[in-house]
Amino acid sequence: MVWVFVGVVVGLFVLTYLSIRLLSAVRAYVEGEGLWSKGQKDAIYALTRYTLYANEADYSAYLMALAVNTGDRQARIELEKPDPDLDIARDGFLQGRNHPDDIDGMVFLFRNFRKLPDIDKAITIWAAADHHIETLTQVGERIRTAIRAGPLPPEQARQFLFQLHAINNALTPLEDRFSSTLGEAARKYTQIILVLMFFVVVLMLTLAYLFSRRLFLQFELTQEALRSGEEQLKSVLQFAPLPIIIVRLSDERVLYANNHARLQFRLGATSLERLRPRDFYVNGADRDRLIAALEATGSVTDLELLLQDADGKPFWGLYSSQRIRYEGHVCVMTALLNVDERKRAHDELRYRAYHDALTGLPNRAMFMDTLKRSLHRMERSGGTSSLLFIDLDHFKAINDELGHDMGDLLLRQVAQRIQDCVREGDLVARLGGDEFVVLVEGNDDPHRMADKVLNVLRPDYQLGAHTVRITASIGVSCFPQHGTELDTLLSAADFAMYQAKTAGRNGVQFYARPH
Template identity: 35%
Template sequence: MSDTSTQPLSAIGGEFINPEREASFQSERLPEKFRHLRLLFLLSAFLNTLFLVSDWRFEGTSHFYIAVPARLVVIAIALGCYFATQRVAGFRYAERVMLTWEWINALAVGFLVSSHSDLALFVVIMLPSIYYLVVPTSFRWSVASGVGCSLIMLVGYMSPEDLRSNLIGLILAMVMLNVALILVVARSNRLRRLEWLALLAERRAKEQLAESRTMFETLFRTVPLPLVVVKVDGSIVNFNNAAVAFFGASREVLGIQSILEIYANPEDRDAYLEVLRREGRTSDFETTMRVADGSIRNVLLAGTRLELGGSSYIISALVDITERKAAEERVWRAASHDPLTDLPNRALFQSRFEQALAEAEHKGHAVSLLLIDLDDFKSINDALGHDAGDTFLQEMARRLRGLVRIGDTVARLGGDEFVVILESQTTHENTVSFVKQVIDELQRPFVYKGENISGRASIGIAIYPDHDTKPSDLLKDADLALYSAKAQGRNRAVVYAPEMRDRMERRDTLAREIQEAVAQNQIVPYYQPKVNLITGETIGFEALARWVHPTQGLMTPTLFATAFEDAELSILVGEHMIRRVAEDIRNWHAKGVACGRVAVNLSTAQFNWVGLAKRFLEIIRRAGVEPRHLEIEITETVFLGRSSLHVATVLQQFHDSGVRIALDDFGTGYASLIHLKQFPVDDIKIDQSFIKDVEHNTESAAIVNAVLDLGRSLEMEVIAEGVETEGQARFLRDRGCIYVQGNLYAHPMPASEVGAFLARDKRRIA
């Protein structure tokens, strides 16, 4: 449909130029026209009936015989047209009825006015006016009927036999009347059609508004996204169906009047209003809301502010992100928490530590960092299995979590290492008191499958800003303090001191120098003979590491032992020594020098080397040396370094290949007799600390006697280390010790002197 406001009207008649538009106008007004016409016809019949009754007073006169027939015709045509309009038809039908009534009525009335009654002149003027103004015909028929009626009225009123002197004036008056009435009809037509167009436009606007409202209501109700309309004061205007489903019931059932009753945190709504006030709309405001079952849901609000009818409204769309938040939480926890203990992992610890230090710097308070290492974890794993170890870690994590306050952090860095950030314990005294609680709490035993398990912990402490200010430096400080706690005997806490870093730097420098020394072949074996105390014969040697330092001269391991705390460096030097010893044995054999068995010391760190025996045997095989010419010496700490199965496997591989195994420094470590039975040990070496006092200290003498008796009972060779005096040698010989080693017989010597040493005459016998 075209725009009603642009429909052109005739400039003369005021009707629509478009016939279809004019027909639509007439058709829409047809019921009103019929009602109007019926009223007009009935009124005409009624008035003319009254006039007919009045005309009976002229009975017997010539006027009576003119008036009565004319009145009867007018009444008859009016009634006939009335009944004709009872049948509903179109405008054209109605117009034909109107024209029939107009022309017949005009002729009858023209006949009446020829009698020149008192009302004749009034009727002459009145009837054309009625045709123009009252009868709703089209403009052309209104003009035709009006002009025709006027002519008929003039002819009837001015019959030839009764011409009057004022004929011209009456004609001019009729002309003026018709012109005026034509203008009135044209203007009326225009106004009625403009009014109709306005009504159509208003109706269309209302229809469109109703359609839009219906569409909006339907969309509002059926859109799957929860929508809520509220006033700024919080009063609820409307929910859609999705919102009812989201909240679990309608607001009437829920019995709520204000949106504030839905917010889990009412302060969030103030923040939401502030965003809308500032920006007018938002699409990503996150909050929590309470639903009908009492549960809390995470939602994302997208809202806009509207002004309607002088009131402010807010329409908000709710997106339930509870599951998404839960999934994000799961992903975040998986990425930031240790799966075994559910404690923060290293990455989250690092983030929180940096945040804690930044806040401490801003507020001017201290932060304590505790690095915790569980001393007994390895033995628990070995003795009871990994399930017990996991349970132990979980229990220790639970206890640590229970000790800290809100705002502090407990994290697991990996293995048996934990870390605690104390933000609430801001003084040195509070930190020390807390550490004592930690040590006591971790020592408290718990039961696992009938076994009592207790933990011991070594703890390193670093404090911001007393020790350092950077996270990496503080962590290094705590690590140095932890190392010191372990070196002091474990199960204790040590606070960082600057000299620890100095020692560590010296150790690191020394480690780099040793690496360079290995590369430059400055680490060499020195050989100390093992002697048969009875015959004085040399039965073999022990290879001892010496560092031929370019500026400090010959250095023994005691001067650079701290460097071997680095496992990788210990392995590097150990492999280098094996290779050098194998080369020396090959050279001696090539010169016809029988050196017996040469013992090589293996460190605990080397037992962490996967494939140790295979690698060792491969080195001597490439050197062309048979395994029977070598012996390995291990200390009792080897049994604590790896699982019993691993150590047993490595030692058995050595034993099966022909390499002899000696347990060095026996009596100074943690080994028990079960280790002598469990592992393929061939020789026992009595530590020199017992030999030193054997002549004057009854306890040392008792230990030496016990070890000699043990060796005989187990059919193992016993070798006494550190023999330096004739008295020590005599004591050992009297107690049945056959093999000894010490400076009394020879100091450790370079490989180049071994041949000459062995070529000498038989050594003296004490």
């Protein structure tokens, strides 16, 4: 029976490990999509400037930004092969600016879960987006050839700009669908994992209950066969793989506790006569609820309670209890299963799925869920809300000059400053890279809030031995003036942010529909 328990525990551990790795990989792809989206938009922005001004620096910026997308495309194409070269795939993901620690998980997810419907859908969207990137590359080559041949005629320049705008419009919904698909996959697989873990725990509890029941039956048989059977029962319980306690109901005195119970409750050499079972309950009402259930049915199974040991350290336990006669008294024998690790694993999985690992802020998946619920709530109540899309100016230059560690430190400080300056009910999230969003519900002036964010970001940042200064460009869209759908509002705020970039950065732009 002990080996059955060991096997179930090992299975639960393996399931938890695979679950964390799977959800971590999904999170990495969501963050990678943010980098991919930023690279694409930066590439179109730089190519637009090159078309207008024929500045070679803009063309170099276009090639550098496009390298993110072509790197990810290299990784995808290689992993699609029956026998891929994993070094080529890893190099592609690195070129796409994905974190080196995330790359093995991304390869693992692609190779082992490619045929799952949600993952397959996301990769199909990815491939469709890559097709538009190929088109962008071709347009860039034509623009380059035309400019080298001489100044662009206005009509030809307008045609090129129209093509770039069309590519951007085609890619934006694909990027949103990719993130939405992965977010849905994360939620779905989280639910599946929780269900599997639930069944594993149920199996453990069933085995625990069967084992406890077996002990109870052995105890009853021993009582009938031997008048001094208590000593034999103690011997059996002592080697049970679970904490077991016997309490006399009349005065709540502990008559017996096996070694597992002493270890679980940190009793040490404490005499049983000095123990008060009620002290082991964080909430005394739980003890009353247990006694009431025992008096009503004579037994309790799988009752989850918050307990504490002799040092006051809380833990979650599952109770299986039954009324028995022990040493001539009416008693309660309880077998306890510690489920603290399971609850912590569940909480950690949920946190990882919905939070950014670097800043601790809500990630894109959580933001999209929250925005969707907010829009439904505002639509029902007739309320208003605003969306601030924040993109740091020249962050890449600081990141390249000081290194990724300093860049990460800067992002954490920026996240903290934004959090500190908004209202308690406003949501701050990191979409990926150096992009942040703030969801402001109610009638608060979004321009005032955006200016407040700009002002709080301007003071110097201390990054180790380096002092740096950075600004931001903020685009603002409002519900319902600029749209009532999630994708529409987010795209509008994104577009307004790029208008702020075009206007010279370090400023705020409200969404204005293109003429």
